[in-house]
Amino acid sequence: MPYDGLRDFVSTLERAGELKRVRAAVSAELEITQVVDRICKANGPALLFENVRDSSMPLLINAFGSYRRMAMALGVESIDSIGREIEEILQTPMPTGIVDKLKMIPKIARFAKFPPKAVSSGPCQEVVMEKPSLSALPILKCWPQDGGKFITLPMVFTKSLETGRRNCGMYRMHVYDDQTTGMHWHIHHDGARHFREHKNAGKRMEVAVALGSDPAVTYSATAPMPADVDEMLLAGFLRNKPVEMVTCKTINMEVPADAEIVLEGYVDPHEERIEGPFGDHTGYYSLADTYPVFHVQCITHRKDPIYPATIVGKPPMEDCYMGKATERIFLPLIRTQIPELVDMNLPLFGVFHNYAFVSIDKRYPYQAKKVMHAIWGLGQMMFTKIIIIVDKNVNVQDVDEVLWRVGNNVDPRRDITIVDGPLDVLDHASPLPRAGSKIGIDATKKWPEEGHTREWPDEITMADDIIELVNRRWREYGLE
Numbered sequence: 444m445p446y447d448g449l450r451d452f453v454s455t456l457e458r459a460g461e462l463k464r465v466r467a468a469v470s471a472e473l474e475i476t477q478v479v480d481r482i483c484k485a486n487g488p489a490l491l492f493e494n495v496r497d498s499s500m501p502l503l504i505n506a507f508g509s510y511r512r513m514a515m516a517l518g519v520e521s522i523d524s525i526g527r528e529i530e531e532i533l534q535t536p537m538p539t540g541i542v543d544k545l546k547m548i549p550k551i552a553r554f555a556k557f558p559p560k561a562v563s564s565g566p567c568q569e570v571v572m573e574k575p576s577l578s579a580l581p582i583l584k585c586w587p588q589d590g591g592k593f594i595t596l597p598m599v600f601t602k603s604l605e606t607g608r609r610n611c612g613m614y615r616m617h618v619y620d621d622q623t624t625g626m627h628w629h630i631h632h633d634g635a636r637h638f639r640e641h642k643n644a645g646k647r648m649e650v651a652v653a654l655g656s657d658p659a660v661t662y663s664a665t666a667p668m669p670a671d672v673d674e675m676l677l678a679g680f681l682r683n684k685p686v687e688m689v690t691c692k693t694i695n696m697e698v699p700a701d702a703e704i705v706l707e708g709y710v711d712p713h714e715e716r717i718e719g720p721f722g723d724h725t726g727y728y729s730l731a732d733t734y735p736v737f738h739v740q741c742i743t744h745r746k747d748p749i750y751p752a753t754i755v756g757k758p759p760m761e762d763c764y765m766g767k768a769t770e771r772i773f774l775p776l777i778r779t780q781i782p783e784l785v786d787m788n789l790p791l792f793g794v795f796h797n798y799a800f801v802s803i804d805k806r807y808p809y810q811a812k813k814v815m816h817a818i819w820g821l822g823q824m825m826f827t828k829i830i831i832i833v834d835k836n837v838n839v840q841d842v843d844e845v846l847w848r849v850g851n852n853v854d855p856r857r858d859i860t861i862v863d864g865p866l867d868v869l870d871h872a873s874p875l876p877r878a879g880s881k882i883g884i885d886a887t888k889k890w891p892e893e894g895h896t897r898e899w900p901d902e903i904t905m906a907d908d909i910i911e912l913v914n915r916r917w918r919e920y921g922l923e
Contacts, residue, residue, distance in 0.1 A: 445518065445682035448566065448701035449655040449749055452516065453491065453503060461512055462489040470496050471592070472584040476754050479504050483760050491749075498581035500750045506658065507753075508761035513768050516658035517681050522771045525681065530775035557679035565689040565700025567653070568743045575742040576621040580654075580704065585754045586722030590731060592618040593721060596751045597706075598653040598664040599626070600696050601633075603671070604640040609697070611674040613664040616652070616737065617718045625718035626650070626710055626735045629868045630877065631823070633670055638735055642712035650710050650737055651696040655703030655751040660686055665765055667773065667823045675699075693741045703748040707741040725794050726757035729869050758791045766795040777824075781817050783810065788839040796826040796867045800839040803832060808892040812860055815883035819864060826867040830883045848886040857894060858885040 456462035617625035628635035663678035688697035811832035873879025889895035
C-alpha cells in the first residue's frame, strides 16, 4: 500500500523499530551531521530531531539509510522484486491471438494507473506563510568548510519551455539568505537543460521545490529517467497509485499534494552566483563554482510540517541505499540495451560513478570491450570511471571475488582499455572539469581468438561427491 505522505512513512518506521526520536536540543550547524554520520556508519536507525534550535519544525534524516528502510520506502520486501517485475513486463512477448491479448490486459491496466492525478487542493497548502522566509526551516550546515547552509533533499520541479513537459530532479540548494538559494544544476541534468531553454529565450524560469512526500516520490526525483519522461510516472508505478498533484499558489507548476513544505519561485536566466563548496558524497568537498539563483516568492506547508534532510560524505551514507535501489530497479532496462549483461554492482565505496563491476555471458572474442563501450554510452553510466568485466559465473556482489579475478585474469597491456570522455562534475582528479579518462578492465577468461594461445588453467574446486560427503558428516567432525 502507498504511504499517505511522509508522516505515514515516519509512523511505519517507528512501529518497525526503524526510527528513534531525539528530544534533546540540537544545532542544525554541524552538530546534527556529526550525530547522523555516526549513526550511518553504525547502520543505525532513521532519526527524528524534535528540538532543532531556532526552528519549530522537527527534522527527519536517514529515513532511507538501510536496505530494509529503502525497501520499506518503496513498499516491498526486497528492492530486487521491483526489478523482477519490470523485467517480466519487458520480456512479455507480443500477443498473437485473442487469448494472449486477454492475458496482457492486467499488465496494460497496471500501467494505466501510473499517470499523476491533478487535484484542486492538498495538505501542502494548509498554511501559506505571510512573509516567506527560509529561516523558518531547520536547514543544515553539514560540514565545516561548506559555503553555508544547504537544502539537501529537495524535489525540484521545472518545465521545458519548448515542450511544456515536467521534470523533477534532486539538486542541492545553497541558502544565501531568507529568500534566495543556489540551484546546483549539473550541465547534464534535465533541470539545466530547461534553464538553458529559458536563458536562450531570455525568459524567467518558474521553479517549485517540494520537501517531504511519500518516500517513493522523493526517491523518484533521484532516478535517472530519460529526458522528458515524468518522474511522477515512475513514482506512480512504484507506489501502485497515481501521485496527486496540486497547482502552486503563485506559479504555473504542480507539486505533490501531500508534500510537507513547498517553495515557489523563479530563476532569473541572467543571474548566477558562487555556489559551494559543499561536503559531497565522494567524501571530498565539491569546489565552489557559479550556478543559477533561485528566488523564493511563496512558501506553503502542512500544519506542523516535518523538514526532511539528508547528509552526504564518506560512504556509507543514506544516499548509498538510494543509489543501490536505482542499480537494482534499472538493471532490467540496461539489459534491454546490453542483453549479455548478467549482473552489475555499483559498490558503495565507488559512490556510483567511480566503479562498476559487471558480469556477462561471454559468447565471442572481445565482447567485454564491447560491453565497456556500451555502458559508457548509456545515459549517466557515461560517467563511470572504472569498469571491470567478469564472466557470468562470478558473483559481482562479492568485491573480494571480483578483485581476485582481476589479479589473476588480467594482462594489463592486453586487457586494459583507456578512453577519454565525460566525467561527473564532482570528479576532482581529472585535469579538466567534467572531462577526462576512464578505464575498462577485461577480467574474463581469455580465448585463443583474443590472442591468448597458452592453456588457461581450471579453477580449483572440490568434487561434488566429496562436498556432499562432508556436508553429510559435518556434525561427526565435532566442528560446530
